[in-house]
Amino acid sequence: LSSPGSATGLRVADAGERALIERIRSRVPPPNSSLVVGIGDDAAVAAPERGALQVLTTDALVEGVHFDRRFSTPADIGHKALAVNVSDVASMGGASRLALLSLMLPPDTALSDVDELIDGLLGLAKRLRIGLAGGNITRSPGPLVVDVTVIGSVRPRRILTRGGGRAGDDLYVTGRIGAALAGLEWLREQCRTQSGAPPHPADELMAECVERYRRPEPRSRLGAMLGRTRAASACMDLSDGLADAITQMSSASRTGAKLDASLRPIHPSADAWFSQ
Amino acid sequence: LSSPGSATGLRVADAGERALIERIRSRVPPPNSSLVVGIGDDAAVAAPERGALQVLTTDALVEGVHFDRRFSTPADIGHKALAVNVSDVASMGGASRLALLSLMLPPDTALSDVDELIDGLLGLAKRLRIGLAGGNITRSPGPLVVDVTVIGSVRPRRILTRGGGRAGDDLYVTGRIGAALAGLEWLREQCRTQSGAPPHPADELMAECVERYRRPEPRSRLGAMLGRTRAASACMDLSDGLADAITQMSSASRTGAKLDASLRPIHPSADAWFSQ
Numbered sequence A, B: 001l002s003s004p005g006s007a008t009g010l011r012v013a014d015a016g017e018r019a020l021i022e023r024i025r026s027r028v029p030p031p032n033s034s035l036v037v038g039i040g041d042d043a044a045v046a047a048p049e050r051g052a053l054q055v056l057t058t059d060a061l062v063e064g065v066h067f068d069r070r071f072s073t074p075a076d077i078g079h080k081a082l083a084v085n086v087s088d089v090a091s092m093g094g095a096s097r098l099a100l101l102s103l104m105l106p107p108d109t110a111l112s113d114v115d116e117l118i119d120g121l122l123g124l125a126k127r128l129r130i131g132l133a134g135g136n137i138t139r140s141p142g143p144l145v146v147d148v149t150v151i152g153s154v155r156p157r158r159i160l161t162r163g164g165g166r167a168g169d170d171l172y173v174t175g176r177i178g179a180a181l182a183g184l185e186w187l188r189e190q191c192r193t194q195s196g197a198p199p200h201p202a203d204e205l206m207a208e209c210v211e212r213y214r215r216p217e218p219r220s221r222l223g224a225m226l227g228r229t230r231a232a233s234a235c236m237d238l239s240d241g242l243a244d245a246i247t248q249m250s251s252a253s254r255t256g257a258k259l260d261a262s263l264r265p266i267h268p269s270a271d272a273w274f275s276q
Helices: A017-025 A074-090 A111-127 A179-193 A204-214 A220-229 A242-253 A268-275 B017-025 B074-091 B111-127 B179-193 B204-214 B220-229 B242-253 B268-275
Strands: A035-037 A044-046 A053-062 A095-105 A131-139 A145-154 B035-037 B044-046 B053-062 B095-105 B131-139 B145-154
Touching: A017 A111, A017 A131, A044 A095, A044 A131, A053 A074, A053 B095, A053 B145, A074 A095, A074 A111, A074 A145, A074 A204, A074 A220, A095 A111, A095 A220, A095 B053, A095 B145, A111 A131, A145 B053, A145 B095, A145 B145, A179 A204, A179 A268, A204 A268, B017 B111, B017 B131, B044 B095, B044 B131, B053 B074, B074 B095, B074 B111, B074 B145, B074 B204, B074 B220, B095 B111, B095 B220, B111 B131, B179 B204, B179 B268, B204 B268
Parallel strands: A053 B131, A095 A131, A131 B053, B095 B131
Antiparallel strands: A035 A044, A044 B053, A053 A145, A053 B044, A095 A145, B035 B044, B053 B145, B095 B145
16 A cells, blocks of 8 residues: 555656657557557547447546545556446446546655556456557646546447336346445544554455455356346446446436335445444 | 625525535436436436447545635536536537535535536536436535536447557647636736725736636547547546646556647637746
């Protein structure tokens, strides 16, 4: 864990924009053949998937709003910035293919932190076969900002929207909810009661919650599968919680929703945390 | 011209994210048929142009780095945030088709300023037939940030890169340079010598420089034409000045460059400004 000003070594202020781009480019694996022009020109050029539609989404992580450098490593932040976008593409029934990274860096950011952030993003990208096609780097006079755009593809009849729900449909979530929030609350409590960066939780269940907060795993295969099989009539990313998602989906689908609170699939560790 | 805290009326802090998205969506004209899913779902879905490659670029305007709210109206900022991206697509020989808008708003931003920013962006978008497909809004604990991604298209044989130059090629710029910088310097000088927002320049030539700084006009038709006709072997957006562009293009094209300084096409008003 590092915070601004704490790390030793070179900082963003010591490097120019070109040097930073070169530094990032050197970490990016060679692109696949669908990327005609990659990092380093005025724009990237890519071949779209034949017969597919483009899925386009952008989501930013802002320091002090979406993350705290005491709670997340630079690699966690890079991972999460890509993950939240992949999750949006998956919830449309699509597959993520390319990413653009727009970085806004405070001048005192350690270059080693930038490297780690990139590696965190590239680790997830490699696993999901997403190519980093390009992006932008600029100085930030305020927070660290990691703004990612993901371009995916979806077959025309496989698109899932929020508005496809009909009266009588059942409502599912793809996992067990509450773990990330429990993890965040645990980290906050550790920071109140201890000095320095929070330790790794000794408790295995709480460790899982903290991991879910730091490194959410986008349901990319499941999203594409739900689009392909039409097993779902509507779909939505749960980024702002279950209650919000139900309100949004009901509104878009012009229907109501009835929830049996006892059936909410709460993560057991989260359940234990919130019941204590 | 408005600055944080100076305007009356509702502010970003008074509205929720959903209300802001709804506010923006209400200003966006109905999309054309290639946009299958627009603003308001987890991601946008669009039909790619048949037989074309995708051009992808992202560029952010950060308050205090790329703009000053004393010098530019919210509408100027919205216009410029789109223009710099369109310029990148044009320099690849491509045509801009869709945009994503990622906004980071300080809580004290007036909602009327957000409206004007959107209208400034949409004004240019309408003129260039670019659809606003989606985006993201978040709070900023620091500067106002307008991060735009543009998705364009280009035919495979029409791509212009920085690296296509060969020894013996002539070097051209598409207009006369220096006007935007002269305009910015004029605005700065006005701010030093007067209180409040700078007035509109009485001098017609200086007014043109200020306009070039506030509302750069991307050379979108010319870029697409250079790609189509192959009149250029290489091309680059001049965002960081002529000297930088020549260095970048020479390096990418593995060649040198010889410049007759007297032949630089300096804008006459800029020439007068810098000679004074």
